[in-house]
Amino acid sequence: FDARHYRLDLRRAPMLQLVYAQDEAQARWVAILLFHHMALDHTALEVVQQEMQAHLMGEAGQLVDPVPYRNYVAQARLGTSEAEHEAFFRQMLGGIDEPTLAFGLAQVQGDGRGIEEVTVAVDEALSLGLRSQARRLGVSAASLIHLAWGRVMALASGQENVVFGTVLLGRMQGGDGADRALGMFINTLPICVSVGEQSVRDAVKMTHARLTAMLAHEHASLALAQRCSSVASSTPLFSALLNYRHSSIEVTDALLSAWNGMQMLSSEERTNYPLTMNVDDLGDGFSLTALVEARIGAQRICDYMHVALRSLFDALEHAPRQPVQSLAVLPPTERRQLLDTWNASPQTYAHDTLIHGQFEACAVAQPDAVAVVFESRTLTYGELNARANRLAHRLLSLGIRPDERVAICVERGLDMIVGLLGILKAGAGYVPLDPAYPLERLAFMIEDSA
Structure with missing residues (x-):
């Protein structure tokens, strides 16, 4: 029989059932024990198996009283x-x-x-x-x-x-x-x-x-x-x-003897x-x-x-x-x-061009193409490049020098991309900070002069 056809109905007792049938094709009886954790867990199942074993070995009289x-x-x-x-x-x-x-x-x-x-x-x-x-x-x-x-x-x-x-x-x-x-x-x-x-x-x-x-x-x-x-x-x-x-x-030998002729199928x-x-x-x-x-x-x-x-x-x-x-x-x-298989690519990229330099080349080649999409807002390559340039000039006017670090604290979105590119264009490196992090000191306040 197909065990999938038998399911416990949690609306009525019992929560422990044994369903069995004769398998004439293989000259055997097969059974399925159905139980819900409301009645039986891993520990209790072992207790039930031990009691069944005692009955099979004729030792049922030695079983202790059940615990209410x-x-x-x-x-x-x-x-x-x-x-x-x-x-x-x-x-x-x-x-x-x-x-x-x-x-x-x-x-x-x-x-x-x-x-x-x-x-x-x-x-x-x-x-x-x-x-x-x-x-x-x-x-x-x-x-x-x-x-x-x-x-x-x-x-x-x-x-x-x-x-x-x-x-x-x-x-x-x-x-x-x-x-x-x-x-x-x-x-x-x-x-x-x-x-x-x-x-x-x-x-x-x-x-x-x-x-x-x-x-x-x-x-x-x-x-x-x-x-x-x-x-x-x-x-x-x-x-x-x-x-x-x-x-x-x-x-043990006793266990094997008690269950002789029976086997667990699954x-x-x-x-x-x-x-x-x-x-x-x-x-x-x-x-x-x-x-x-x-x-x-x-x-x-x-x-x-x-x-x-x-x-x-x-x-x-x-x-x-x-x-x-x-x-x-x-x-x-x-x-x-x-790391290797999914990153394998026949494409060859320049190793001597910085990220923001490669982006600027794209902005020149296709300024009206969409570069970034966030929810319902978009920025073209030209728009993103212009905003990043304004931010870079703002940072330079504040005294940012090459290889210095600039903290960026902004939610994910278009402004984050503008900030990252602007910092790179200024020759600095960015340090991302969680907007929810309690900042006691800000080295620089970055404002988009747009």
């Missing part, structure tokens, strides 16, 4: 208050006014269709090296994984302070027996990771401190957390997830987010599973993560003071494509 979900609900409600949750997330997210939308993916209400899935193993030497570095720094391996994913998100979104969803176990504060209970435990909450100019070592420590602090808030509402940022409520705060989880792969999990990275902690090694829209490429995301982990390990091993924003993410093949 109501115990967890009571423990969660008696824990951290909503006001404390809000204070924590406002401190972390209050300064975030732009969403982190990797690759421009903004649809966070998807149904899991059109998603590509790829799983790769992190090589053994790198896995052991990452664990060694984590022990040396007194942090968890999860902290290194979160920082590496933050670096990937920075590359994919063009930001330094990135926000992504991290999946919390939900059982840390769940009370006795929570590790054996079934129900809705896991929770997705936003975490902000800074991958700017701070050192790699400091970034690891900061990420670990933030993750540790979040454990006290693992029962907070995602809606509450997102409201604590400065991003408009109509815009998603993030569109990518990181799910770091511990997985057991121990296979498994599939989906979220409503367009980009998910599952990291399975296998005890010694790690496994990466990327789920992303097919046009982005799941293998590509796995490659990014693997390179980021390798770069992070190398930096901690040899240069822990280097800026975390310098960590490599692109694999060699994609780097060559970007």
Whole structure:
């Protein structure tokens, strides 16, 4: 049968179903286990498998009593208050006014269709090296994984302070027996990771401190957390997830005997987010599973993560003071494509003519041709050249000399292009500044005398 024809209806119970049918062509029975995270998560699935194994081995009588979900609900409600949750997330997210939308993916209400899935193993030497570095720094391996994913998100979104969803176990504060209970435990909450100019070592420590602090808030509402940022409520705060989880792969003779005659054909999990990275902690090694829209490429995301982990390990091993924003993410093949393949051109350009000189030649050859378009405004080569000349003369009259630096603080648009050309024509170099940056001193005030 086609598993795609079977979907859970979230409007009615149960959230756990086993659908089976006879495959006469291959003389076998096939089944599909459908479940929603409201009833079963990664930990609970292992519990169910262990109970099934006990029944198959005739040991059902040795199973312990089930743990009521109501115990967890009571423990969660008696824990951290909503006001404390809000204070924590406002401190972390209050300064975030732009969403982190990797690759421009903004649809966070998807149904899991059109998603590509790829799983790769992190090589053994790198896995052991990452664990060694984590022990040396007194942090968890999860902290290194979160920082590496933050670096990937920075590359994919063009930001330094990135926000992504991290999946919390939900059982840390769940009370006795929570590790054996079934129900809705896991929770997705936003975490902000800074991958700017701070050192790699400091970034690891900061990420670990933030993750540790979040454990006290693992029962907070995602809606509450997102409201604590400065991003408009109509815009998603993030569109990518990181799910770091511990997985057991121990296979014993008893286990093989219990499941004799049965085999796993395939498994599939989906979220409503367009980009998910599952990291399975296998005890010694790690496994990466990327789920992303097919046009982005799941293998590509796995490659990014693997390179980021390798770069992070190398930096901690040899240069822990280097800026975390310098960590490599692109694999060699994609780097060559970007720098060499796509830049290859049979065209020959003059090496002894300055940029503004080449522009002036274009202005003479085609003064009425459109040179710049910004929204509904345009400038021809002749108009742009004239305005840049006026600005250059203005700078020279203010005392600008060759090779001096001129700060330019302007929003993207036509005026920015005029400013850059004018500064170059005056023989100076430009230093771009963010218009929102608090300037205590301006060496020169640049005015377009137009």
